[in-house]
Amino acid sequence: MTIEAPRDERALRVVGKSLPRVEAAAKVTGSIAYADDIVLPGMLFCKLLRSRHPYARVLSIDTRAARAVPGVVAVLTGHDLPVNYGIMPTCEDEHALEHEKVRFVGDPVAAVAAVDEETAQAGCRAISVEYEPLEAVESIEQALVPPDDEPLHDYAGPANVHRLAALEFGDVDAGFARAAHVREDIFFFEGNTHLPMEQHSATAQVAGDKVTLWSSTQDPHYVHRALAKVLGLPMGKLRVVAAPHGGGFGGKCDPFSHEIVVCKVAMMTGRPVKCTLTREEVFYTHRGRHPVLMWVRTGVDADGRILAMHFRSALDGGAYGSYGPASTLYTGALQTTTYAIPAYRFEGARVFTNKAPCGPKRGHGTPQPRFALEVHLDKLAADVGLDPVELRRRNFVKPFSRTVNWLRITSCGLEEVTNRVLEASGYARRERRRGHGMGFAVSSYMCGAGLPIYWNKMPHSECVVNVGRGGVTLYCGATDIGQGSDSVLATVAAEELGLWPGDIRLVTGDTGLTPVDLGSYSSRVTFMAGNAAREAAAKMRALLVGVVADEEGCAPQEVEVRDGKVGRMTFEEAATLAEEHLGVLSAHGTYTPPEGIGGRYKGAGVGPSPAYSYSAATVDLDADPGSGEIRVNKVWLAHDIGRSINEMAARGQVEGGVYMGLGEALMEAQAYRDGLHRQPSMLDYKSLTFLEMPEVETILVETHDPEGPYGAKEVGQGPLLPVIPAVVSAVHDALGVWIDEVPVTPDKIVRALDARAKGKEARYGPKRFPDIPYPDLVKVVPPDAATAAL
């Protein structure tokens, strides 16, 4: 459905146009300085010594030889940084340098700062660490049995379980009892990693009693908090600046060891210090997509309407907590934002293993269940003799409704993205021949998490707009990680002030200079910072208009603000006049998600969002029945973006999301052998190049969300989600086998074809779901019943 634009939004001048991003010229000339491009006078270089053992007790660390290396200035161990930290308050289980136990290959144990990188490296080599190896935990199954040695963390348990969740909304057993058909499936999603082109880098400098950190981080606010805790400094003495960013995708959302270490070294030596990770270190620093094993059971009535669903997940979390509790709940939260499920049970578990910690990657915790759910529905449709698209349509959520787990749905273009993508791709008329197939899937994603990572009542985003002789300057804590958030903010301010985005000077992602914004994660920037920027800029416009109306002797409504003019005055004249009358010209705006967008049960903090985007994909591919090789011919992706702020940038996000989804579907895997990453290099870790990337047809659907800025919703993460199940579905369409494990590699296809040839199930995938000691279900009364009971 498309809602008519409100009257005042019909004549948008800048919003919705395809404009170059504001920092593009600095990027094509190489003049923009990313974190590793920062050079400060007298700067030292730092390297971390990392564990080569997946799991071991640290018996001793001898740093004397390192200190004797000429050019080494400082050597640190865990004793210098004893305070624990972690992104989530419930699992602050990390130390910048571990001095008791290492839990994965790559866990940092010591740091050396020296006059150059080579000397720092030589210093690291001179450190001798005595380890007592412990028996490593390598799989979900292994993590569930009591370890011979101790569990990875004191707070783990039973065995190496990190976190359990068990929720029920409505009467699931009654739903299954009434069902005309019930189906169960098991799926596995192998983990994969962000692979940003830029390796993480951080530089710290001390001036007097103040410390400044420049880092390739996605959320300076959370890094700021962690630094204050670990370094024991008041927040006011610390400033964290997000440097121009060479790609995040969720991989630079945690506070990291190297960020803390450079600050500490700067404090100890008084000199600036930089630490840049090597590519191999980036693979081990990770925080990427969790491997997830999933079991799903759904009951439908005779018409294919879902009566009940039970979804179980088991996440391989790696060595530390990271965002784990949220990741776990995300594997169960958004099934209900696409399908109206009247009774729903979710049981989830995250375990610790001796691998690089997993965390948030584009789609955080939802691509895995989305793959499982969509493929499961394809199979269910076949069971009941319904077209898979029709089965989905019968169950689509309705706009402006409430899900069984209390999520508030507002604008929802699910029908429209489905129609548009099917039409454009000719899905219904597809050519049926062995080896050729098309697949279809839908998905939805949040426009920002409804709650912050740690409990606080600050607005989620704040903006200040100042006007003076420097022109217009917008201050916001949001961080452009390449997704175009600076351009979004500049466009919003320009729209309100009758200027062009290039006229707006931006100060962003700087905890010392900008008001709070929680960061670039959960697809929150356009919606939240966009609303804050709009409010600030609209207030500034009102100030200017008021003064000009007085001067020109007319009513404020008669003063037009457009094309660099305020009424008959130029913007500059109006600004000077306003400053004469009002003094400093400053206006601010804030955004806090509304109350009541989620439920009130334990675990209700994960899933609510002020709005949801919707995507649908069709994938056309050829699959070779002999070799299992796949060639993707084309992808159609329709996305309900609410409204695009910058159409070209929005299309870029869709194309990038499809690219990353295809990589995950077909080849990308963060896999280990004996605790070692199997492919910690860009050559061996397969990702799509120009040659494998197919054409993408992008269809933007505008549903004008009532609360989004100008109706806008997210586009950074959602479009990745339907691509993975659509690939799996297309492979089935082509060859008649189900690959229930992602990535869908040729060997898996060949094995499924072999299985079928031998008269076995035409499938490749996991056969059993482990016994997990889920706790008693928290039974939540669903909204309708609750409202009825009032």
Place this chain on the structure above:
Amino acid sequence: MEVPDGRELLRLSVNREDRLLLVRSHATLLEVLREDLGLTGTKHGCELGECGACTVLVDGTPQLSCLLLPAQVEGTAVTTIEGLARGSELHPVQQAFVAQGGLQCGYCTPGMVLAAKALLDENPAPSRDEIKEALAGNLCRCTGYAGIIEAVEEAGRMLS
């Protein structure tokens, strides 16, 4: 010319400027450009020849600066991303990347732009397949490559 202390005296031509440098003999061209010459526009993603971020032009041909020793480029003309624009006027390839959305985070962009320029110097009207072939050694994690292909096509039109 060898000098003691593992250093070497080199004469390099970078972006049409002649530079006399004393560098560590085992430093790569990438390191010398970024650290000795302060030309940080050249990026690194792997330093093992796998990603293309460090691409520079050596006598007009794209080369991976992380795999070259500076001595190997003595007597050649090296062009980095900083050497492409004339004054404040962007090179047509740069203009096209800006106009067509050929970049997002921009980290792969210097290498992409230079590889694209080298292609268009040889073949001003490449087919899509020729563009893909020529740029296949340069990875981009953000764009899905579509915007880059459009930018190269647009630049080709501008140049011819």
